Amino acid sequence: MKKHTIVVCDHIHEAGLEMLRNDESINFIMAADEDKVKLLDIIAKADVAITRSSTDVDDKFINAAKNMKAIVRAGVGVDNVDIEGCSKEGIIVMNVPTANTIAAVELTMAHMLSCMRMFPYSHDHLKNQRIWKREKWYGYEMKGKKLGVIGFGNIGSRVAKRAQSFETDIVVYDPYIHPSKVTDCDMTYTKDFADILACDIITIHTPKNQETLNMIDEAEIAKMKDGVVLINCARGGLYNEEALYNGLKSKKIRFAGIDVFNKEPATDHPLLDLENIVVSPHLGANTYESQYNIGTQAAKNAIEAAKGISFAHAMNLPIDESKIPSFVKPFLEMGQKIGFLASQINKSQIIAIKVSGQGEISNYVESLSTFVAVGAMSQNSSDTINYVNAEFVAKEKGIKIEFEALNDSAVFKNLITVKLTTAEGTTSISSTIFDDGVKRIVAIDGFDIEVALKGDMILFKNSDVPGVIGSIGSTLARNNVNISDFSLARNKDAEALAVILVDNAVNEATLNALASLEACLSVNYARL
Numbered sequence: 001m002k003k004h005t006i007v008v009c010d011h012i013h014e015a016g017l018e019m020l021r022n023d024e025s026i027n028f029i030m031a032a033d034e035d036k037v038k039l040l041d042i043i044a045k046a047d048v049a050i051t052r053s054s055t056d057v058d059d060k061f062i063n064a065a066k067n068m069k070a071i072v073r074a075g076v077g078v079d080n081v082d083i084e085g086c087s088k089e090g091i092i093v094m095n096v097p098t099a100n101t102i103a104a105v106e107l108t109m110a111h112m113l114s115c116m117r118m119f120p121y122s123h124d125h126l127k128n129q130r131i132w133k134r135e136k137w138y139g140y141e142m143k144g145k146k147l148g149v150i151g152f153g154n155i156g157s158r159v160a161k162r163a164q165s166f167e168t169d170i171v172v173y174d175p176y177i178h179p180s181k182v183t184d185c186d187m188t189y190t191k192d193f194a195d196i197l198a199c200d201i202i203t204i205h206t207p208k209n210q211e212t213l214n215m216i217d218e219a220e221i222a223k224m225k226d227g228v229v230l231i232n233c234a235r236g237g238l239y240n241e242e243a244l245y246n247g248l249k250s251k252k253i254r255f256a257g258i259d260v261f262n263k264e265p266a267t268d269h270p271l272l273d274l275e276n277i278v279v280s281p282h283l284g285a286n287t288y289e290s291q292y293n294i295g296t297q298a299a300k301n302a303i304e305a306a307k308g309i310s311f312a313h314a315m316n317l318p319i320d321e322s323k324i325p326s327f328v329k330p331f332l333e334m335g336q337k338i339g340f341l342a343s344q345i346n347k348s349q350i351i352a353i354k355v356s357g358q359g360e361i362s363n364y365v366e367s368l369s370t371f372v373a374v375g376a377m378s379q380n381s382s383d384t385i386n387y388v389n390a391e392f393v394a395k396e397k398g399i400k401i402e403f404e405a406l407n408d409s410a411v412f413k414n415l416i417t418v419k420l421t422t423a424e425g426t427t428s429i430s431s432t433i434f435d436d437g438v439k440r441i442v443a444i445d446g447f448d449i450e451v452a453l454k455g456d457m458i459l460f461k462n463s464d465v466p467g468v469i470g471s472i473g474s475t476l477a478r479n480n481v482n483i484s485d486f487s488l489a490r491n492k493d494a495e496a497l498a499v500i501l502v503d504n505a506v507n508e509a510t511l512n513a514l515a516s517l518e519a520c521l522s523v524n525y526a527r528l
C-alpha cells in the first residue's frame with residue numbers, strides 16, 4: 001500500500017499526533033523541533049503539512065514542497081501563508097477556523113481586565129518586590145465605558161457579548177456583516193470608524209490583510225480619547241507598532257494589552273520596555289481545550305486531504321462546496337468532461353476557453369469555467385492541473401478563460417456550451433443533464449445531436465451522401481470494433497456528423513481506414 005506522508009511543522013496536541021501515528025496509510029514525520037532549513041528538506045517528501053503561526057509558508061517553503069497536495073493551518077489566521085503562491089502550485093490551503101475561538105476570546109478579556117486594573121503590575125509589586133502599596137494601584141471599571149470592537153466575527157462577537165455582561169456599551173465596526181447581527185444583541189453598529197476612535201477601550205479581531213494592516217496608525221491614535229485602552233489579540237501590525245509605542249510613551253494611550261507582534265518571536269521588541277503594557281507571547285489559542293480540538297481536527301483533515309477524500313475548510317478552491325446546490329455538482333463534472341472531450345477533438349495549442357450557461361446553471365458559470373479549463377488543459381499539459389491552479393496555469397500559458405450567462409434556452413432547462421479555440425479553430429459542444437440524470441451532448445459544432453457523454457467515441461464528419469453509414473459500419477466491423485450507439489445529425493451545408501460510441505479502444509489503423517472513406521471530411525477519436 002502506498003503511504004501518504006504528513007509532516008507536522010509546529011507543535012500540535014498529542015491527541016492529533018496519535019491519530020497520525022495510528023493510521024496505517026500515513027507515514028508521519030514530526031518536524032516541529034527541526035530548524036527551518038532542515039524542515040525544507042523534510043517537506044520535499046510530504047503530501048500534506050500541518051503548520052501553525054511559527055512556520056511561514058513562503059516561497060522557500062512552496063518551492064521545497066514538490067509533492068505537496070495540501071497545507072492544514074492548525075488555527076485561524078493564514079496571514080503567514082502565501083495562498084496565491086500555493087494556488088499557483090496547486091496546493092490546497094485549509095485552516096481549522098473555530099476550534100480556538102473561545103481561547104482567544106478569554107485571553108482578550110484577560111488582557112482587557114489586566115489593562116483596566118494594571119493587574120500584572122500590582123501582582124509583580126507584591127509577589128516579586130514584596131511591596132504593599134495599595135494607593136499606587138487605582139484602576140478603572142468596565143461598567144459604563146464604551147468598548148469599540150473592530151471585526152465582529154467568531155472572536156469579536158463573543159468578546160463583545162462578554163464585555164456586555166460587565167455593563168459596557170458596545171460599538172461595532174465591521175463593514176462585512178449585516179448590521180442586525182449587532183443591533184439584535186443590543187449593541188451599536190457603525191459604519192463610521194470615528195465612532196470606534198471615540199471609545200474608551202478598543203479591541204480588534206479582523207484578519208491581517210492589505211486592508212487591515214496599520215488600521216490603527218498615528219492619525220487614528222491622534223483622534224482617540226486621552227487615556228484610551230487598546231487591545232490586540234488578533235495580529236501584530238493591525239495597530240502600527242511604532243505609532244502604538246509613541247502613543248503609549250506619551251500616555252495618550254493609557255494602557256495596551258498585546259498578544260501578537262509584527263515579527264515573532266518578539267523578545268527584544270521596544271514595546272516590552274514600556275511600563276503601561278501587558279503582553280503575552282501569542283497565547284490566544286493556548287488552552288488545553290482549544291489545542292485538543294485543533295490538533296485532532298487538523299490531524300483528521302490532513303489525513304482526509306492526503307487520501308484525497310475531502311479538503312475541509314479549503315480556502316483556495318474556486319467554489320465552496322458546502323454552498324452549491326446538489327443539482328450543480330453533476331454539471332461541474334460534466335463541464336470537466338466536455339473540456340476534456342473538446343481538447344481531444346480539437347488537438348492543438350489552446351488559445352481560449354469560453355463557457356456559457358443557460359437556465360439556473362448560469363448562476364454557477366464562473367465555477368463551471370474552472371472545471372472546463374481543468375478538463376481542457378489536462379489533455380495536453382505536462383503540469384498537474386487542478387481546480388486550485390487552473391486559473392494560474394491558464395494565465396501562464398496565455399489561455400483566455402471566459403464565461404457568460406445567457407438567456408434561458410427554449411428547449412433545455414439547463415444547458416452549458418463550451419467553446420474551445422485552438423490554433424486549428426473553434427470546437428463548440430453543448431450538453432445538459434435530463435431528469436434521468438444521464439449527462440448528454442446535445443450539439444457539436446452546430447449539429448444537433450443527442451449522445452451520452454461516456455466511453456470511447458468516434459466523431460465522423462462527412463459530406464451528406466448516401467451509403468456512408470454502411471461504409472462506417474463495415475469498416476469498424478472489419479477492424480473488430482463493436483458499436484454500442486450511433487447518433488447522426490445533418491446541417492444545412494449538406495454535411496453530416498456521426499457520433500459513434502464503441503465498446504473497445506480504437507487503434508490508429510482503424511481511424512485511418514475511416515478517414516480514407518470517400519465522403520469523409522474528418523475523423524476524431526476521444527476517450528472519456
Ligand SMILES: NC(=O)C1=CN([C@@H]2O[C@H](COP(=O)(O)OP(=O)(O)OC[C@H]3O[C@@H](n4cnc5c(N)ncnc54)[C@H](O)[C@@H]3O)[C@@H](O)[C@H]2O)C=CC1
Nearest residue numbers: 077104151152153154155174176205206207233234284285
Ligand atoms: N492571538 C491568537 O492566538 C489568535 C488570533 N486570531 C486572529 O483573530 C482573527 C479573527 O478571528 P475570527 O474571529 O475567528 O475570524 P472571523 O473570520 O470569524 O472574523 C473576522 C471578522 O473581521 C471582519 N473584517 C474583515 N475585514 C474587516 C475590516 N477591514 N474592518 C472591520 N472588520 C473586518 C470580518 O467581516 C469578520 O466578521 C484571525 O484572523 C486571527 O488572525 C485567531 C485565533 C487565535
Ligand SMILES: O=C(O)C(=O)COP(=O)(O)O
Nearest residue numbers: 052053054075076077285
Ligand atoms: O489561530 C490563529 O490565528 C492564531 O493566531 C493561533 O496561532 P497558533 O496556532 O497559536 O500559532
